[in-house]
Amino acid sequence: MAVEVEVFEKEQLAVSLAKYVADLSNKFTRERGAFTVCLSGGSLINYLQKLLEDPYIDSIEWAKWHVFWVDERVVPKTHDDSNYKLAFDGFLSKVPIPPGNVYAINDALSAEGAADDYETCVKHLVNSNVIASSSASGFPKFDLMLLGMGPDGHVASLFPGHPLVHENKKMGYLN
Ligand SMILES: O=C(O)[C@H](O)[C@@H](O)[C@H](O)[C@H](O)COP(=O)(O)O
Incomplete structure (x- = not known):
């Protein structure tokens, strides 16, 4: 599989990322x-700020967005360590994505409970075709995953050398 790598300066990254996300949003919606x-x-949420400006803010079909987290800390949604809070304060509260399309972890559950609950939620959305899935593995295929390193x-x-790097069955796990 060919992988394309592009390197940007910080400001240019935000500009290019906004166009990339908006184009993908149009394509998939x-x-x-x-x-x-x-x-x-x-730092991801800072780099999404250009999406809150013209021409993107009024042209993106926000109502069709469904937002998930690749990782989350088991803390209340109001806690400063919460990735949900980071995204909500800096981005999600400023765009009209329906609250029901924002899938935060259930912070009322234990860590194990929250991971299982998230997996159940993702499976349900795969079964109802909101999330696409791989025909080979049945695993979810999200339209866009924005990761930092x-x-x-x-x-x-997922830390280098940690056994979880090899996990290939569960969709929600603890670390
Ligand atoms: O919850 C977290 O901390 C993140 O999900 C984490 O994996 C982050 O993306 C990287 O540490 C890169 O962080 P920076 O973008 O700040 O370099």
């Missing part, structure tokens, strides 16, 4: 009637 996006934490090479909460 037209083709599937939904656009499924996974967010991470870290930490200095140690971790992506989401």
Whole structure:
């Protein structure tokens, strides 16, 4: 599989990312009637700010967006460590995505309970075709996953060398 890598300066990254996300949003809302996006934490939300400006803010079909998290900390949604709070304060509260299309973890559950609950939610959305899935594995195929990488090479909460890197059955897990 050919992989394309582009390198940007910070400001240019925000501009290019906004166009890339808007183009994908148009494509998937037209083709599937939904656009499924996974967010991470870290600096990502800052880089999404251009989507809140012209020409994107009024042209994107926000009502068709469905938002998920690749990783989340088991803290209340109001906690400063919450990736949901980070995204809500900096982005989601400023765009008209229906609240029912924003799939935060259930912070009333234990860590295990929240991971299982998230997996059940994702499976339900795969079964109802909101999330596309791989015909080979049945696994969800999100339209866009926006990931950051930490200095140690971790992506989401998957750390290099950790056994969870090899997990290939569960969709929601604890770390
Ligand atoms: O919850 C988190 O901390 C993130 O999901 C994490 O995986 C992040 O994306 C990377 O650490 C990169 O962070 P920066 O974008 O801040 O470099």
